[in-house]
Structures are given as C-alpha cells and as structure tokens.
Amino acid sequence: MYKKNFPIFATLLSFALLVGIAPVQAYSKLQPSAIFPTLEAMANSKFLADPSMIFIDASTGEVVYERNSTQARRPASVLKLLSTTSALTYLDPSKSFTTSISLGVESKTLVINGEFDPWISLSQSQAIKMNRTSLPRLAFNAISAAKKANNNSLRGLKILYTGIFSQDAANFEAFLHKRRVYAKFVRVTPSQAVEASGEPFIVSSSPPLSTMVEFALTWSDNLLAERLARLASKASGNSFDDTGVNKTFHTVLTNFGIDPDLLEVSDGSGLSKKNRVTARSIATLLMKIRNEAQYKPIYDGLPIGGVSGTLLKRFINTAPQAVGLVHAKTGTLNGTVSLAGFVDSGDRQYIFVAIADRIPRTSSAMNSARNALDRIVGKLALPIFPVIASAQPSPEVSII
Secondary structure (H helix, E strand, O other), X not given: OOOOOOHHHHHHHHHHHHHHOOOOOOOOOOOHHHHHHHHHHHHOOOOOOOOEEEEEEOOOOOEEEEEOOOOEEOOHHHXXXXXXXXXXXXXXXXXXXXXXXXXXXXXXXXXXXXXXXXXXXXXXXXXXXXXXXXXXXXXXXXXXXXXXXXXXXXOOOEEEEEOXXXXXXXXXXXXXXXXXXXXXXXXXXXXXXXXXXXXXXXXXXXXXXHHHHHHHHHOOOHHHHHHHHHHHHHHHOOOOOHHHHHHHHHHHHHHOOOOOOOOEOOOOOOOOOOOEEEHHHHHHHHHHHOOOHHHHHHXXXXXXXXXXXXXXXXXXXXXXXXXXXXXXXXXXXXXXXXEEEEEEEOOEEEEEXXXXXXXXXXXXXXXXXXXXXXXXXXXXXXOOOOOOOOOOOOOOOOOO
C-alpha cells in the first residue's frame, strides 16, 4: 500500500519544473574542480555552525567534498538509516508479524499470542487510515468475545500474553480500565500461550517488513523505527533493548567494513541527544547498500525532495532545480538539523551526509540551517534531460 514508485515521476517532475515555469533558469553542471571550493564556501554559512559533511561520487567512491566527516556528531533521525539497515540485515523483507487473540482453555481467560508486531497503532482512526493493526480493535473484540463466552460477566478475567511490546500491553490494559474491565494481565512464554489457547477469534497481520521500512523512512516514524531496531537486535541474538540495539548497530557497521568506534547509540529512532555517528560512516553505509537488492526498501523509502514524505515541502523554494532529484533521510532535534541520502547530478549520483548539530535551539535557526543544507545539496543536482534556457509554450499546444 505504501510502496513509492517515484523514479520516473520524479525525473519528469523535475524536468517540468525547470522548463515549465517562466522565467526559466538554465542550470549548468558544476565542474569537478569547482565542487570542493563551491561546497566549502557554502558550508561556511553562519547558519550551519561548522557542520559535519561529506559528498561521495557513487560511481567511483571518490570523496569530492568533506568537512569534519570523521567527528562524532548528533544524527537525529538520520540514525533511522541504521535501524532499517539492521532490520533488513537480520529479518526477511517479506516477514509479516501476526497477533492473535483466543479464548483460553480455562474459563474467563483470554490469550494474546503475538510476534512483536511493530505496526500496531494505539489510534483506531490512524490504524484505519494507514491500514495498521489497531490496538483498540483488538481490545474491543477481546471484550466482546469474553462477554459472550462468560454470560456477559467479565469479573475475574485473566489475560495471558506473549509477543507484544510492553507499551502495547499497558495500553491494552488501560483501554479495558476505561471501560471498567479490570483484568489481570500475565506475561507467559510462547509455548505456554499455545498450550493455554483455544481457537483464535481475531488475527491481525502487519504488512511485510519491507513496507514498514519504507514507511519508517518516508515519514520518520519514531516508534516504528525504534521497534524495528529492537526486532533486529533480538534477531541478531542481542538483548531486546537499547543496549542490544547499540551492539547490533556496531556489528552491522563492522560487517560492512566500517569502523564503529565513534558510534554511540541510545535508541533506534534518533530522538536521544546521546546518539553519535560520523558522517563518513553513514555515507559509507549508503554506498555499500545502494545497489544491494536486500536493502532496496531503504532507497525506495527515502523522502524525495519537493515530492514526498518529510521532504515534501523542501527544495521547492531553496533549490528548485533539485526537486525530484534528492532522495534523503531528514533529521531534526532541538539544535540539530541533518540530511543524508542521494542527489542525482546528470548521469551520475552523489551520496551525501550533512549534520549541523551546533546551531542555536530556535525554530528560526533550524529553518535557516535546513535552507542552507538544501542549497548545498541542490548545488550538485542536475536533471538528466538537457535544460532549455528559454522555454515558451507553442501557440498550437494547449497546456492543462
């Protein structure tokens, strides 16, 4: 449902913007010898406060520009690139997570048997809109089934559960409390859940992992990214917590031949201000996964400048020539603005990572930093179509 097939559309859109809006500005390709001094001058912007930055030619691996690229910086949501890479490393992209609820073999007992579905939503309206697993729907059906099986009485109800996140268990219990249903919740093992279960009366499944990876990146979904990171940690044999996520991310970088020594991870979403990465390590990771089919959902899920996701409104005014040509993960924290991904430049593509984590903690300062980053990335953006310096509609052509 959420897979974005944008490449052709984005290319045509960028071309249309360049030739269909008057007056049309012709954008020439930045010559190789001019890339470093041009980007260096722009990176000196007071709005960026000495950022960490790197640009790599994806076809050759040549670093065409870098600045503080080996310094450990606060990545914000750019860290989600590591969460999703880890998920696709340790889990099958086609994996779907199932949650079922059944009446227990004992009276007044319900059994929740899950696979830690990261797609569960606390909001019924959001679940319907986004085709997500609805926690209220699960709980409502549980109440109805328990009443029907116990002569409309819920006194002494016990709910055995396994394979759901602790937050979801707490939210499930809170949902029941609001409806004056006071059940006893007991965590059990998967085997105990199977033994205690009757026939499921409701089964809910998530989309495939690949779809969830795309969604987490397109919309920077913090909870989803956090849960994907923990599932990756669990699948890798590490603990199902932030400590395990940290170990897993280190292992992933190491296995790609990337030095993880400066990596510090306190969550899988990027919300923690304790997180640290280097621009070079993230850029190298993007370089290594770009053409690997296993990691295709990452590129497919990246927001597109001026077109989709968290980049929907970016580049349109700051660097219109880059609309449709930038696929990148955004990052925002108080005092931090980051961007990491790919920019198309004619017949080639550049990988870039930019982290400005020393800017003032005001919305105006962060907006200025975002605009500055967009202009820098946009400096390398160039559509593959030739650009016509002056384009006017033919009298015979009707433009609708």
